[in-house]
Amino acid sequence: MSLLGLTAVEAGKKIKASEVSVEEAVKEALTAIEKKEEKVNSFVTVDREGALKRAKEVQKGIEEGRYQGPLAGVPVAIKDNMCTEGLLTTCSSKILGNFIPTFSSEAVRNLERAGAVILGKTNMDEFAMGSTTETSFFGATKNPWNTEHVPGGSSGGSCAAVAAEECFYALGSDTGGSIRQPSSFCGVTGLKPTYGTVSRYGLIAYGSSLDQIGPVAKDVTDCAVILETIASHDKKDSTSVKREDYDFTSALKDDVKGLKIGIPRDYFGEGLDGDVKEAVLNAAKELEKKGAVLEEFDLSLVEYAIPAYYVIACAEASSNLARFDGVKYGYRTGEYDGLHSMYKKSRSEGFGAEVKRRIMLGSFVLSSGYYDAYYLKALRTKALIKQAFDKAFETYDVILGPAAPTTAPKLGESLSDPIKMYLGDIYTISVNLAGLPGISVPCGLDKKGLPIGVQLIGNCFEEKKIIRAAYAYEQTREFLHCTLAD
């Protein structure tokens, strides 16, 4: 097995033990990227020179004892909506096609303080708006399990890069399922933390009240270690929460005895693929064999989460994306007649169709006369959804269900019918509305050989419970490498 077949923690151990140098790890990753990018297109930018230079610095730092953590020297890929100082950050949009940040996002800084080496920036749906990574201005990313299929989205580049073994791990962001759904489609493990756990400073905003950065990795251990590294209370993000504890790795225990797992009947109804249903319920049974207590229940309100989400996310997007005006950074149109024409033309030429669609909807629901009927109505619905989860967590430690209703669709099948595409987020979106943590763990393949993910949802600040359940489940199965991983 190649070095890239190792998990991030395993690679970190080899580096620490001087069995592998940081430079070797980086070079292997760069070679894998070179070989596979033509097929997968996970990256928008590969920073070959920067990574090799940084590898030398980190190697020295490890030898001098400055970097002692488990991720020291391990190469990582970063979703292209997180600012990286001196390295192109596009959000997969034409409007930021030339944007070179002068600072790094806090999550990236936390990784760098732990000795991470950034390989490059991964492809995504433009401004994280999409479920397939097909809305990227830089072309679609392909699913490494079958390149005729999408990797999911919006963190499709990060998940495909981990699955194809072009990097050891990656960061993604999750606004409505953008870590968990592509993790499910690509057969990797992805965790969306409780809202406020990882600083959003330097994350280019989509829906600020929903956005969270999280790890994408080969296994649950990596996810816990990465989360422990990137999570912090940050004064630069006023929604950053000061948690009581930032220890997630102590939950890596193969012990679910007595853990109460709720299985929402509403997550297993119409629209759920048969293979997905079987694999997810089998995962639940494995946990039951280990002593967890399973119980079906009605979560309720599931069908209202998507419409509420699109109102809230688009409203916030229309406000957040107002900053792209061709004045301070990014694309400016070549010809214009006065200031307003410059604004309008820069934005219209710079944004893609899905982004414009969401900005238009968001502007509408916030406009005078519609604000109460749409925006406030959605916020009231959000409160009801949160109450439904609060009630469920009075009884259950963890909620278990699918991450997505199907496995990865074929390229080109989704974008023509937006509402159908939005329905694919039905099991992930309410978790963002309620601010909860969720993890997607691979639990098998469908008849076409495409990966399926089981989602474990926890109450706010109870990452440890989902990490424990996910870890215990993971011990019952072998890791499946995709064909492109070699």
Added chain:
Amino acid sequence: MANVISDETIEYVGILAKLELSSEEKEAAKKDMGEMLDYIDKLNELDTSSVEPMSHVFPVHNVFREDEVTNGDGHEDALKNAPERKEDTFVVPKTIV
């Protein structure tokens, strides 16, 4: 389609969104927005009359800090990505005629 979006509405939303749509894009936007609003109208099935709108899941209030300078002079950084600059300013088209 229950929600019919008029040309005037699309025109108005285009002004709010600072987007200039081609006539084809306008027609597509009318259809898309109508369909989305039909779908969003599903929320009206819920009685939310006694529910307060929830903007944040945690009781987060204004977060204050002392007004102390912690960063240095960042003006060169701020201007670094400007599409057009003149000395220490961003250049925009003439706004006062």
